Amino acid sequence: MTGSLAIAGLGPGDAGLITPEVSAALAEATDVLGYSPYVARVPVREGLRLHPSDNRMELDRANEALKLAADGSKVVLVSSGDPGVFAMASAVFEALEAKPDYRDVVIRVLPGVTAMLAAAARAGAPLGHDFCAINLSDNLKPWELIEKRLRLAAEADFSIALYNPRSAGRPGGFERALEVLRGAGCGERLIIFAHAVTTPKERIETVRLNDARAEMADMATLVIIGNSATRRVGRWVYAPRRAS
Amino acid sequence: MTGSLAIAGLGPGDAGLITPEVSAALAEATDVLGYSPYVARVPVREGLRLHPSDNRMELDRANEALKLAADGSKVVLVSSGDPGVFAMASAVFEALEAKPDYRDVVIRVLPGVTAMLAAAARAGAPLGHDFCAINLSDNLKPWELIEKRLRLAAEADFSIALYNPRSAGRPGGFERALEVLRGAGCGERLIIFAHAVTTPKERIETVRLNDARAEMADMATLVIIGNSATRRVGRWVYAPRRAS
Numbered sequence: 001m002t003g004s005l006a007i008a009g010l011g012p013g014d015a016g017l018i019t020p021e022v023s024a025a026l027a028e029a030t031d032v033l034g035y036s037p038y039v040a041r042v043p044v045r046e047g048l049r050l051h052p053s054d055n056r057m058e059l060d061r062a063n064e065a066l067k068l069a070a071d072g073s074k075v076v077l078v079s080s081g082d083p084g085v086f087a088m089a090s091a092v093f094e095a096l097e098a099k100p101d102y103r104d105v106v107i108r109v110l111p112g113v114t115a116m117l118a119a120a121a122r123a124g125a126p127l128g129h130d131f132c133a134i135n136l137s138d139n140l141k142p143w144e145l146i147e148k149r150l151r152l153a154a155e156a157d158f159s160i161a162l163y164n165p166r167s168a169g170r171p172g173g174f175e176r177a178l179e180v181l182r183g184a185g186c187g188e189r190l191i192i193f194a195h196a197v198t199t200p201k202e203r204i205e206t207v208r209l210n211d212a213r214a215e216m217a218d219m220a221t222l223v224i225i226g227n228s229a230t231r232r233v234g235r236w237v238y239a240p241r242r243a244s
Numbered sequence: 245m246t247g248s249l250a251i252a253g254l255g256p257g258d259a260g261l262i263t264p265e266v267s268a269a270l271a272e273a274t275d276v277l278g279y280s281p282y283v284a285r286v287p288v289r290e291g292l293r294l295h296p297s298d299n300r301m302e303l304d305r306a307n308e309a310l311k312l313a314a315d316g317s318k319v320v321l322v323s324s325g326d327p328g329v330f331a332m333a334s335a336v337f338e339a340l341e342a343k344p345d346y347r348d349v350v351i352r353v354l355p356g357v358t359a360m361l362a363a364a365a366r367a368g369a370p371l372g373h374d375f376c377a378i379n380l381s382d383n384l385k386p387w388e389l390i391e392k393r394l395r396l397a398a399e400a401d402f403s404i405a406l407y408n409p410r411s412a413g414r415p416g417g418f419e420r421a422l423e424v425l426r427g428a429g430c431g432e433r434l435i436i437f438a439h440a441v442t443t444p445k446e447r448i449e450t451v452r453l454n455d456a457r458a459e460m461a462d463m464a465t466l467v468i469i470g471n472s473a474t475r476r477v478g479r480w481v482y483a484p485r486r487a488s
Contacts, residue, residue: 016268019357021260058485082357084364090372093482103478109365111357113263113326120328121353128334130393132376132402141487145401149374152400156393158376234347238337241302243385 002104003030005069007089009082009112010041014198017113025076025110033065034078034088042078056139058088062095066102082114086135086163116161119194119222122204124236126192126224129243131159136166136173143173147180154184159230159239162223166214174223175214181225182209190226190237193217206237246348247274249313251333253326253356254285258442261357269320269354277309278322278332286322300383302332306339310346326358330379330407360405363438363466366448368480370436370468373487375403380410380417387417391424398428403474403483406467410458418467419458425469426453434470434481437461450481 006025011017026032032042036052044050053061065077079087089109096102120127132153138146153160160181166174181189187210195203195218205216209225217223230239250269255261270276276286280296288294297305309321323331333353340346364371376397382390397404404425410418425433431454439447439462449460453469461467474483 011263014265016265017263017355019255019261019263021258024260082361082365084361084369084371086372089365089369090482090485093369093372093477093480094484096480097475097477107480109369111261111361111365113355113357114361117326117328117355117358121326121333121355125328125333125337125353127328127377128330128337130376130378132374132397132400133371134374140485145487149400149402152396153376156376156396156400157389158393231341233337233341236337236340236351238334240338241334241384243389 002106003069003071003073003075004106005065005092006076006108006110007083007092008076008078008110009087009114010038010078010080011113012081012115012118012198013196017118017198019110019112022110022112028074029076030074031068032076032078033061038078038080058091059095062088062091063099065092066095066099066105069105070102082112083109084111085114085133115163115197115222116224118197119192119224122194122197122202123192123206123224125238126159126226126230127161127239128241129159129227129239131161133161133163135163136177137164138170138173146177150177150180151184154181154186157227159227160225164219165217165221165223167219174217178209178212178214186225189228190230190232192224192237194222194224196220197222246350247313247315247317247319248350248352249309249336250320250352250354251327251336252320252354253323253331253358254282255357256325256359256362256442257440261362261442263354263356266354266356272318273320274318275312276320276322277305282322282324302335303339306332306335307343309336310339310343310349313349314346326356327353328355329358329377359407359441359466360468362441363436363468366438366441366446367436367450367468369482370403370470370474371405371483372485373403373471373483375405377405377407379407380421381408382414382417390421394421394424395428398425398430401471403471404469408463409461409465409467411463418461422453422456422458430469433472434474434476436468436481438466438468440464441466
């Protein structure tokens with residue numbers, strides 16, 4: 001018997017941002033896997049097996065999810081935000097590519113509200129014009145590629161969302177990213193630090209990039225750098241629709 | 245008496261992708277405004293006034309929403325997808341900037357599942373690595389800026405989501421965008437055409453960019469161009485997490 005695997009996004013934190021589609025998948029699941037803090041957000045009920053795991057175990061977790069589904073379970077693999085944005089969906093397809101045995105597993109990817117959209121909504125509309133999203137973690141790519149992308153994004157005048165700006169294992173990266181952006185002429189741009197967005201610990205702070213300090217971000221922070229036209233109106237920050 | 249304005253995203257089409265937060269706002273609203281096809285997705289009930297309007301009326305619609313809220317109504321302004329991504333939120337802040345009288349209106353932006361996330365989920369995980377989003381409409385920006393951004397996005401090896409690739413008023417733009425990307429060395433990249441995603445008319449088609457034709461897209465299509473490592477596994481398309 002072959003089960004199914006739903007790769008689901010729980011949104012940024014607030015239960016009001018979990019889609020009905022994801023809630024329905026969780027209500028029918030026999031097994032839920034994911035990074036511990038995300039599994040802790042799933043409502044407990046009788047008959048539902050929870051399989052929390054550590055960070056950086058993405059490929060092991062993907063393989064376990066596929067194996068459980070191949071053995072007949074109804075599996076939901078949970079990510080924060082959207083599962084396709086710097087989260088578990090790519091890891092599952094990597095695992096699937098390596099294990100042709102699992103090709104018959106019924107897979108669905110269930111989208112969610114990714115952190116940059118929630119952060120943008122709280123700040124105003126800083127992603128209202130063309131933008132890019134860059135993962136600042138250099139665990140899986142060389143730092144030089146990150147710097148190159150930052151420079152090109154500045155040249156393209158994109159608004160820039162930075163995921164995973166800072167962690168204990170990479171203390172200096174975000175500071176270097178700020179330097180690269182200053183060197184690329186972005187010093188006067190607005191930069192938004194959205195910490196723990198949509199949770200009780202939410203904190204939103206906006207400054208000029210020249211005044212930003214690396215300590216303003218941690219791993220629970222989503223950073224958005226405005227484009228050259230991004231501005232304030234009252235307490236809000238937005239990117240005008242028009243550009244020249 | 246001052247009312248409130250919620251700028252809300254209805255997601256790409258499927259009711260299962262409307263967040264509970266947005267559904268709650270609609271349940272409490274006295275007035276709903278938006279482009280007609282989006283207002284048509286809002287459940288009708290007694291006492292709810294619907295104000296559908298035409299496309300390209302964004303600033304008028306934003307002003308009307310602010311005026312109704314300032315007069316005491318509980319207004320929800322609806323967009324498809326996420327209201328902050330090429331949608332109504334920026335228009336509201338532009339209107340607010342021009343009319344200081346409305347600064348006391350209580351505004352909330354309610355995020356949603358934007359089209360590229362739903363399209364990516366249906367296709368696999370093509371946005372699993374760094375990416376950008378570009379609106380191909382040149383109504384509010386010069387075409388030269390769009391071409392420049394496409395070239396820089398190709399050089400940065402971003403996956404690229406293209407919103408509004410094609411309309412009756414801009415028949416040639418998407419063809420030129422494909423030419424620019426071929427000229428930038430992206431001919432062998434995968435390109436995904438996600439038409440009317442999550443609706444009964446959904447159709448997903450993936451080809452090499454060299455084999456893409458402009459007619460594969462219309463205004464209901466979200467286009468995603470993979471990065472240089474994006475590949476297929478079975479029926480899925482995904483961006484590997486690792487890059488060199």
